[in-house]
Amino acid sequence: ANRLQEGNTVQVLIIGAGISGLEAARLLRQNGIKILVLEARNRTGGRIWSIRSKTNRILEMGASFIHGIDGSIPSGFLTNPVWDLVREANIRTKSPKKKISLGFIQSRIVFQMLHVGTMSI
Numbered sequence: 001a002n003r004l005q006e007g008n009t010v011q012v013l014i015i016g017a018g019i020s021g022l023e024a025a026r027l028l029r030q031n032g033i034k035i036l037v038l039e040a041r042n043r044t045g046g047r048i049w050s051i052r053s054k055t056n057r058i059l060e061m062g063a064s065f066i067h068g069i070d071g072s073i074p075s076g077f078l079t080n081p082v083w084d085l086v087r088e089a090n091i092r093t094k095s096p097k098k099k100i101s102l103g104f105i106q107s108r109i110v111f112q113m114l115h116v117g118t119m120s121i
Contacts, residue, residue: 008034009034010034010035010036011028011033011034011035012024012028012033012034012035012036013035013036013038014028014035014036014037014038015038016037016038016039016040016046017037017038017039017041017044017045017046018044018045018046018047018048019045019046019047019048019063019082019085020046021037021039021046022037022044022045022085023081023082023085025037026085026088045062046062047062047063048062048063049061049062066080066082066083066086066093067080069083
């Protein structure tokens with residue numbers, strides 16, 4: 001890991017290496033901004049994380065699905081920025097058996113989106 005050394009300047013300080021902090025860092029660096037990301041834990045990913053069980057199975061302990069891929073967000077041409085980040089970083093995903101997510105409020109469907117599957121960081 002890079003360490004901030006005396007004399008180096010940082011233009012933006014990012015608190016937290018969850019998905020939002022990592023995406024902010026990626027976009028800022030793409031634009032030539034000097035950044036420093038601080039994370040309290042010994043891992044990145046925030047609420048997106050996996051653990052290995054005693055029986056050697058991967059268990060998703062946080063966010064595990066990427067909803068709204070390839071323009072499937074209702075009303076149009078939008079894609080979940082998490083999916084863009086996953087594709088750019090070449091992170092491996094696995095498709096679930098069911099590919100539709102439905103959201104309900106008072107017994108009515110309010111959204112329907114495709115999703116790609118789990119993501120381990």
